[in-house]
Amino acid sequence: MRLRAAVLRRLRRWFEDRGVLEVETPVLSSAGASDPHLENVSAQLDGRAYFLHTSPESAMKRLLAGGSGDIFQVCHVFRAGELGQKHNPEFTMLEWYRLGHSLEDMMTDVESLTRDLCGIRRPLVPFRRTSYQDLMRQFVDVDPFTAAVPELVDALDRNGIASPAGSPLERDELLDLLLATVVEPAMDPAQPLFVYHFPASQAALARILPGDPPVAERFELFFGGMEIANGFHELTDTVEQGRRFDRELARRAEEGSFVPARDDALLAALEAGLPDCSGVALGLDRLLMYIADVDEISDVLTFDLARA
Amino acid sequence: MASYSTNEFRSGLKILIDGDPFIIVENEFVKPGKGQAFNRVRIRNLKTGRVVDKTYKSGESVEAADVMDTEMQYLYSDGEFWHFMVPDTFEQYAADGNAVTEAKNWLKEQDHCQITLWNNVPLTVTPPNFVELKIVETDPGVRGDTAQGGVKPATLETGAVVKVPLFVEEGEVIRVDTRTGEYVSRVKD
Structure with missing residues (x-):
């Protein structure tokens, strides 16, 4: 708890030094996350259904579109069903946005902040940056952009990972499984690593850089094989964002999962004009795990779900 | 038939796979940053004792095995079957040789054992520690x-x-x- 307090103090100073404004946005939201890989926690209020936010992204983008300038927020977010050694359904997220930052600028921002915070107890060696394509080639010897399903299944087999029973997996799901079960554990524990340019199919809310193949302007930061942060060069195109929402909601319907209302407030904000910016979400509890050198997220939480 | 979602996975849970009852020994939740979550489980076949690893997409469900642990008193063996009784109800169960391979070395009449019933038939007998x-x-x-x-x-x-x-x-x-x-x-x- 003392470490958490020290990190919070230090990160607030880091943002203040750079003129980034601290904001608070509501935890309760009338629109749920549409991402098919996130499960909302719902809440009842005056007979109306709300959701506890899975991230403050949408609300913070509304502020950016309204002219807030650079902003950051530290808040609790909620994701149902995510419980494990590195997951707790309620966790602390640090999210920030910088106007005019490219994806590279934003990686530099993240490196500067995490280096400052880790300096409290566990100084970091220089960070490495590698593309998603190089990462997958290096660790599992597959090209994530061209490998067909059987090739990915082979790569899993080679590494002793049982392919799931039940419905066959799609390419992206196989890549996710490879990343989580083979690549992450094989990463050098002492080497902070940025992975950038994910497949366009895994863009989420990032811009897509046209090319062959097109790639998502998205990065993730890994400490000790554990994902710490995810950043986007933010998508500002209303039409494209609306299309992605519709596709995600259709997919949820297809899978028989809950389909929340479309986040029209965010679309309206994009329509009004989201400035060119990059944003990052950082799992603060995981950063604390790294700084404190512990393996269980429950070790850094004041009270985990079992004791909540 | 009852089923469990991967959200409910934890060690000790009994599930049915390809007609055989399994117990979850270990459950690990893995999820890449923005992608599909998975549960990697290590499970033991309650009939054969074999341990295997499996991967499930999180959110999928698996059939529950109708497996129940009941405390019973050992009565006697007729050579082919080992007979047990639930003390409260006097209900009797007969376990075959497969169910007592390990346990039969330690079974003394009157002793209380843990019987794992699958579909109401003794699957394994666990003697007192x-x-x-x-x-x-x-x-x-x-x-x-x-x-x-x-x-x-x-x-x-x-x-x-x-x-x-x-x-x-x-x-x-x-x-x-x-x-x-x-x-x-x-x-x-």
């Missing part, structure tokens, strides 16, 4: 002979053979840890 059994045969101990680590074989009333210290004699009752098959102590009346 410690049992007290009488030695029916062992060589007289020779003092000072520690060449074999100071132990000698002793045959118990159930037919099991355990290593006992040299000072233990025929006709004595000893306490045995059934999980390791090792001698614990002598039992004084």
Whole structure:
């Protein structure tokens, strides 16, 4: 708890030094996350259904579109069903946005902040940056952009990972499984690593850089094989964002999962004009795990779900 | 048929796969940053004891195995079946040889055992962690002979053979840890 307090103090100073404004946005939201890989926690209020936010992204983008300038927020977010050694359904997220930052600028921002915070107890060696394509080639010897399903299944087999029973997996799901079960554990524990340019199919809310193949302007930061942060060069195109929402909601319907209302407030904000910016979400509890050198997220939480 | 979602996975949960009952030994939740979550489980086949690893997409469900642990009293064996009774209801169950492969070495009449029932048929019998059994045969101990680590074989009333210290004699009752098959102590009346 003392470490958490020290990190919070230090990160607030880091943002203040750079003129980034601290904001608070509501935890309760009338629109749920549409991402098919996130499960909302719902809440009842005056007979109306709300959701506890899975991230403050949408609300913070509304502020950016309204002219807030650079902003950051530290808040609790909620994701149902995510419980494990590195997951707790309620966790602390640090999210920030910088106007005019490219994806590279934003990686530099993240490196500067995490280096400052880790300096409290566990100084970091220089960070490495590698593309998603190089990462997958290096660790599992597959090209994530061209490998067909059987090739990915082979790569899993080679590494002793049982392919799931039940419905066959799609390419992206196989890549996710490879990343989580083979690549992450094989990463050098002492080497902070940025992975950038994910497949366009895994863009989420990032811009897509046209090319062959097109790639998502998205990065993730890994400490000790554990994902710490995810950043986007933010998508500002209303039409494209609306299309992605519709596709995600259709997919949820297809899978028989809950389909929340479309986040029209965010679309309206994009329509009004989201400035060119990059944003990052950082799992603060995981950063604390790294700084404190512990393996269980429950070790850094004041009270985990079992004791909540 | 009842089923469990991967959200409910935890060690000890009993599930049905390809018609066989399994128990979850380990469950690990993995999820890349923005992608599909998975549950990697290590499971043990309750019939064969074999351990295998499986991967599930999080959110999928698996059929629950109708497996229940019940405490019963061991009555007797007729050579083919081992008979047990639920003390409260006097309901009787017969376990076949497969269910008692391990346990039969330690079963003493009247003792309370844990019976794992699958679809109401005994699947495995787990004896108490410690049992007290009488030695029916062992060589007289020779003092000072520690060449074999100071132990000698002793045959118990159930037919099991355990290593006992040299000072233990025929006709004595000893306490045995059934999980390791090792001698614990002598039992004084």
